Amino acid sequence: MSAKVTDLTISTLELAKALGLSPTEYQHVCGSLERNPNFAELSIFSAMFSEHCSYKSSKKFFKRFPTQGKRVLQGPGENAGILDIGHGWAIAFKMESHNHPSFIEPYQGAATGVGGILRDIFTMGARPIALMNALCFGSLDFDRTSSIVKGVVKGIGDYGNCVGVPTVAGQTFFHSSYTRNPLVNAFALGIVKHDQIYRGYAKGIGNAVVYVGAKTGRDGVHGATMASKEFSSEKELEKPTVQVGDPFTEKLLLEASLEAMKSGLVIGIQDMGAAGLTSSSFEMAHRAKSGLEITLDKIPTREPSMAAFELLLSESQERMLLVTSPDKIEPLKEIFTKWDLHAEVIGQVVAGNRVKMTLKGETVVDLPVELVTEPTLADRSLSPPVDLKQRWFLDRNKMLVATLSSKFHSLMEEINFANPHKLIEQYDSMVGNRNVGGSQDDSAVIRLRDMGDNEIRLAIKADCNPRVCWLWPREGGRRAVAECSLNLAVRGAEAIGITDCLNFGSPENPEVMWQFSESIEGISETCEALKIPVISGNVSFYNETDGKPIYPTPMIGMVGIIDDKIPLPHSSFYSTQLEIAVIGPTEGGLGGSLMASSWFKRECGQPEETDLAMLERMLKFCQRIRKRKMTYAVHDISDGGLVCSALEMAFHSPFDCTGVEVLIPQEADLDRFLFGETVPRVLIAYEPADRVDIENTASQAGVKFTHIGNTNDSSLITIRQGGAQVFSSKIPDLKTGWSRRWDKFFK
Amino acid sequence: MKTGVVTFPGSNCDDDVIDCLQRTGGFEVHPLWHKETGNLGDYRLIVLPGGFSYGDYLRCGAMAACSPIMTSIKEFADRGGLVIGICNGFQILCESGLLPGALAKNLSLNFICKDVQLKIESVNNPWTNQTVKNQLLSLPVAHGEGRYIIDDQEYETLVSNSQVLMTYQENPNGSSHHIAGICNKNKNVFGLMPHPERSTDLRSKGGLLIWKSIKSHLGMAS
Numbered sequence: 001m002s003a004k005v006t007d008l009t010i011s012t013l014e015l016a017k018a019l020g021l022s023p024t025e026y027q028h029v030c031g032s033l034e035r036n037p038n039f040a041e042l043s044i045f046s047a048m049f050s051e052h053c054s055y056k057s058s059k060k061f062f063k064r065f066p067t068q069g070k071r072v073l074q075g076p077g078e079n080a081g082i083l084d085i086g087h088g089w090a091i092a093f094k095m096e097s098h099n100h101p102s103f104i105e106p107y108q109g110a111a112t113g114v115g116g117i118l119r120d121i122f123t124m125g126a127r128p129i130a131l132m133n134a135l136c137f138g139s140l141d142f143d144r145t146s147s148i149v150k151g152v153v154k155g156i157g158d159y160g161n162c163v164g165v166p167t168v169a170g171q172t173f174f175h176s177s178y179t180r181n182p183l184v185n186a187f188a189l190g191i192v193k194h195d196q197i198y199r200g201y202a203k204g205i206g207n208a209v210v211y212v213g214a215k216t217g218r219d220g221v222h223g224a225t226m227a228s229k230e231f232s233s234e235k236e237l238e239k240p241t242v243q244v245g246d247p248f249t250e251k252l253l254l255e256a257s258l259e260a261m262k263s264g265l266v267i268g269i270q271d272m273g274a275a276g277l278t279s280s281s282f283e284m285a286h287r288a289k290s291g292l293e294i295t296l297d298k299i300p301t302r303e304p305s306m307a308a309f310e311l312l313l314s315e316s317q318e319r320m321l322l323v324t325s326p327d328k329i330e331p332l333k334e335i336f337t338k339w340d341l342h343a344e345v346i347g348q349v350v351a352g353n354r355v356k357m358t359l360k361g362e363t364v365v366d367l368p369v370e371l372v373t374e375p376t377l378a379d380r381s382l383s384p385p386v387d388l389k390q391r392w393f394l395d396r397n398k399m400l401v402a403t404l405s406s407k408f409h410s411l412m413e414e415i416n417f418a419n420p421h422k423l424i425e426q427y428d429s430m431v432g433n434r435n436v437g438g439s440q441d442d443s444a445v446i447r448l449r450d451m452g453d454n455e456i457r458l459a460i461k462a463d464c465n466p467r468v469c470w471l472w473p474r475e476g477g478r479r480a481v482a483e484c485s486l487n488l489a490v491r492g493a494e495a496i497g498i499t500d501c502l503n504f505g506s507p508e509n510p511e512v513m514w515q516f517s518e519s520i521e522g523i524s525e526t527c528e529a530l531k532i533p534v535i536s537g538n539v540s541f542y543n544e545t546d547g548k549p550i551y552p553t554p555m556i557g558m559v560g561i562i563d564d565k566i567p568l569p570h571s572s573f574y575s576t577q578l579e580i581a582v583i584g585p586t587e588g589g590l591g592g593s594l595m596a597s598s599w600f601k602r603e604c605g606q607p608e609e610t611d612l613a614m615l616e617r618m619l620k621f622c623q624r625i626r627k628r629k630m631t632y633a634v635h636d637i638s639d640g641g642l643v644c645s646a647l648e649m650a651f652h653s654p655f656d657c658t659g660v661e662v663l664i665p666q667e668a669d670l671d672r673f674l675f676g677e678t679v680p681r682v683l684i685a686y687e688p689a690d691r692v693d694i695e696n697t698a699s700q701a702g703v704k705f706t707h708i709g710n711t712n713d714s715s716l717i718t719i720r721q722g723g724a725q726v727f728s729s730k731i732p733d734l735k736t737g738w739s740r741r742w743d744k745f746f747k
Numbered sequence: 748m749k750t751g752v753v754t755f756p757g758s759n760c761d762d763d764v765i766d767c768l769q770r771t772g773g774f775e776v777h778p779l780w781h782k783e784t785g786n787l788g789d790y791r792l793i794v795l796p797g798g799f800s801y802g803d804y805l806r807c808g809a810m811a812a813c814s815p816i817m818t819s820i821k822e823f824a825d826r827g828g829l830v831i832g833i834c835n836g837f838q839i840l841c842e843s844g845l846l847p848g849a850l851a852k853n854l855s856l857n858f859i860c861k862d863v864q865l866k867i868e869s870v871n872n873p874w875t876n877q878t879v880k881n882q883l884l885s886l887p888v889a890h891g892e893g894r895y896i897i898d899d900q901e902y903e904t905l906v907s908n909s910q911v912l913m914t915y916q917e918n919p920n921g922s923s924h925h926i927a928g929i930c931n932k933n934k935n936v937f938g939l940m941p942h943p944e945r946s947t948d949l950r951s952k953g954g955l956l957i958w959k960s961i962k963s964h965l966g967m968a969s
Contacts, residue, residue: 157858161889162799164759248757248802340756428860428889430945431797433763438950449766746857 007040007308007364015039019046025376032371040357040364043309044372047275048282051541054375057507058539061517064524069533071496078199079120079271080190081535083497085561087454088194092126095134095187095462095501095557097540101242102184106151110184111159111245115317117188118163119271122254123320125198125261126190129432130446131160132169133186134462134501134555138179140415140744148182149745155245156186157426162247163254167427168435168444171462171555174415177470180545185501187462187557191450198261201268202284202292202323202349209281209292209347210329212336213253213272213319217302219243220276220315249318249341256339257320265332269322278312280321285355286373294347296359308357308364323349382517383510391471394591394605399671402599404719404727408643410598411675412734417594417640418741419651426746440652441571442487442636445562457562459493465639466551468592468607473515473552475607477522482610482679483638484558485530489622490634490682491568493560495530498523500537500556505549507541515552523554529612530619532558566626570633570685572652576659576713578633578685582642582706583698584618587669588676594639595675608678614703618680621701625684628693632686641675642708645683647717651735659714659731663707666722674719685711748965750792751779753820753836755811760797760833760944767944768794771958773967781814787823791965795820795836797889797942807850807892808838817843829873829961830936834890837928837938846931846938847905848897853890854921860889862951864916865927865941869909872934873964877956884953886941888919888927893940895922895929908932913939 005015016026019042029045030036037045047053055062067075073090074082080094098113114131121128133156138145160167165188202209220243260266268288270280277299285292296311306314324332329345336343347357355372357365385391399407411417424439436457437445443461463483469476485495500523505512527534543550590596591605625632637645643662650658664673686694691707698705717734719727750768754761761778768774774792787793800811811817817839824830824845832840840846853859867875867882878884897905902924905911910932914925920940928939943954 154857158891161858161860161891162757162759162802164798246802248799248804251757251759251799251802425861426858428858430860430887430889430942430949431759431763433766433945433949436949747855 005039007038007359009039010036011039011042016042019043021046021049025049028376029371038364040308040312041367043313044278044365044367047278047313048372049375051507053275053279055539056375056378057380057541058516059377061520064520065534066524066527067533067535069531072533072535073197075535076537079123081497081499082124082197083535085456087451089451090192090194090197091189091458091559092121092124092192093187093189093499093557093559094120094536095185095499095555096120096538097501097503098184098186099181099503099540099543102152103148103180103182105242106148107155108242108244110152110155112243112317113184113186114156114159115245115247115250116273117186118165118250118254119273119320121188121190122257123198123200123269123271124192125196126192127258128165128188128190129434130189130460131165131167131187132444132460132462132557133167133184134171134464136173136175136178136183136466136553138182139176140174142179145179146745152182152184153423153426159245159247161428163251164431166429166431166435168429168446169460169462172420172423173466175466175551177551181543181550183503183543183550183553185503185555187499189460189559191448196261198266198269200270200284201288202290203267203288204325205290205349205351207267207323207325207349208329208345209294209349210322210324210332210343211299211319211346212322212343213341214246214249214316215300215302215342216311216314216319217316218306218310218314221310221313243315243317245317252339252341253318253320256336256341260332260335263331263335265324265328267323267325269320272319272321274315276312276314277321282355282369282372284321284323285369289353291350291352291369292347292355293350294357296357298344298346300342300344308359380507380513381510382514384514385511391604392591392606394596399599404670407595407599408727411595411640412737414594414598415741417644419739420742421739422742422746437491437568438571442490443493445491445568459488459491459560459562461487462555462557463487464553464555466553467597467603469519469552469554470603471592471605472607473518474522475609476552477519477554478526478610479679480554480556481523481526482615484556485619486636486680486682488558488560489619490636492566492626493562494623495532495558495560497533497535498527498556498558500534500554502537502539503543503550503553503555504541505544509549512549519552519554523556526612529616569626571635572633572649573658573685573711574633574654576655576657576711578711579688579691579707580646580683580685580709580711581694582681582708583621583684583703584614584681585678585704586706586708587672588641588678588681590671590676593641593675593677595641610679615680617702618682621698621703624701625694625697628697630686630690630693632684632690634682634684637681637683638677641677642683643674647734649683649685650717650731651738656732657713657715659712659716660709661712662709662719664719664721670721748774748791748967749789750774750776750794751787751790752776752794752796753779753781753816755781755800755814757800757802758796758798760942764794764796764944767947771947771955773962779816781811781816784815784819787819787828790823790828792829792961793820793823795830795832795839797834797836800835800839806842808835808842811839812842821845824936827933827935832938833942833944834940837940838892840936840938845936846929847901848895848929850892851894851896852892853894858891859919860887862887863919863941865913865953866916868911868914871909872912872930874930874937874957874960875912876963877960883916884956885951886943886946886953887951888941890940893920893922895926897923905929912937
């Protein structure tokens, strides 16, 4: 790009291509406008037509998602989805990716990811009360992985801790496919009264368009375009396109915005996120079917003489655009001044369908709204990978000849089976006085003290198993939803909605598009079976470097409701005199299991299909058992199979001497029994006297009950088959290894 | 009992303190804004809550210590009024000179949030009178800069005046002499890094004893 290009330079195809527009897109723009756009306008198209903002490759697939439900007050398409939780209250939640910036600059990339998702929540009028994150990191052999992990965790912690929203749950996953494309998916949830819900509308001719929050700088210009390209290892440093976060300003903006909304001073409001002022202004005009006139000179800036395209594309953080009536400008300014923030009227809502912007008296932008907000969709081709059947081959013979002990210890070395407490403790999980669960339970549980006497509890969980997604994307999608629902159910919650964050490679690769479409199918059919609506979401494509895409990672964030006062069950062995049973099949599939990956050092085998009918019965069992008013501990069986679930329940036990004895029937397949990962399966530990009650409850719900062992005070895990001991190991030693594996990142 | 809970820009435990005091009962809670000035005469207790006042920029608590309301709080404390500073509130009390010592970055350089065991060192004061010496309490900590630093001479003074009220059983941040909470010489100003407002009806309940001690000292049924 020549240095002489200014806002008013008439664009050429060459310039358009340099900004990432395709010749077809550019011709479409020129044809509709009957002129070539100038450089400032071209910058708008470049950002808004980027995959990140336009969803041009993914949009048509969203129709597949079930989005209806009796609780849905706001489905996909707004800053966040909203669900009714009764008594005049609602919750808003969404998950969003900040992947590309987090590789370039892990600390700021992750921090601003948290900032962005928080603004998506409070822009709806909701007070954010919980954060969650799902992180995928690369190979431990890559020299930058450790600094990426540290930077991301510190970025998330410093931002969320300072704003004062607790991080209540999370997931981490390590795999070499994320080495140059780490994933940072941030989820936020807020609470709002029905009559306090706001949306991003620029409504009412003559109303004022107000800029609030931090000043605009040059950071993040063309950030959305950056997030819509794959990386190459030669030019991986694009630091100037990463934004810098200020959680202190965010906290002030949060309080000031909520106060302004509560005082009835706001008509429409939207965060200036990706593509900054451009996306917020055009989207707000689009939703309200109105036009806007904006004087760019009025924008508070950090740096002098910024060009229009910079003002338009800056992704400076902690800024919002809102619309209010002229008589409310003064009281609105008072609130923002009280919180030491800027509030400047920068324009007004006008009739028609055009957005016009001026700078120094010159019209720099004059565009019809729809041309910008309705880009031409891309029709991508799909094809399954040619080697799918080879991926599904799992060499059982090689597995059967190995000793149980060698397989067991190989599994114990896995970073994906390790205690991330050193990471969790860096997040304030308690601020807000709402978190009632443990940080390592199957799902987080928070109480909504805001509702007074009508207080209810919510359970929150993020899940995705990229191993399974790579082997069989449809099952991967199914399992992400199924696992989340089970994780909520064991804590006593009934799922009421999901948000998704779909992380994939390049949509220009037909195999990636096939993974994408199959994952959506898996998610959708499971949501339909369980009657859970998808209420918000985000797509992140181009997570690939040098043509190597990440494993497909359709991350699911699920929220469930507990509307009774029954105490939460234990999640660990709370006594050394319990019986242990498996609910569901005693044996699980090894295809795509952590055991198979650990043993063969690659993903292999066909994952077993989740039985959705059985899943429904299992959820019913979880609901019924808690109403029996007995004391018990329960834990989902997932990564690493039954043996890892049992060990986790022992590791979290309050007693150092807790031991576990696992009794395997003579005829059972040892590997499938101990390490299989079929969904749905649950491990339950109870007082021996309650066995009949549990057995009956399982039988009534239509799920299999199998007594498979007991706890004791030997501090050993002992595995017997047909009476003979086949394995034994000291639990405290295993726990030490499990607890210390994250020490390589955090001392 | 008229209780003021101060909100500085960046305070984020103010609402938690208000919620906790209302749940505990007996406190008539009034939010106070950092720009307020004037006499706090009819207040019985002032709480400086946790958070990141002014984003922890410059030094934790340094800018909040210069807020207009701190002048009123100093006068209130000089008259013997009860002031408790929790976490960032403790940092503000140290920065404003109402308490000795200073708080520095945790030795690990990382933020730490977890339940810790505290040992009660002294009970003859408004803050821990409902506990017994050497009693163990479980309370959560959540801070990045909670390493309490004090020189040997000042430490001797603290000990001889029974100003060290609680210590960590396992030091999470590298504080001198494992100190978790101290009061001033007159015992009416108390600062601690752990969060008693997060510990009244959730997983740990150690904080309840601190609020009960305050109520008992002010002659209220606990």
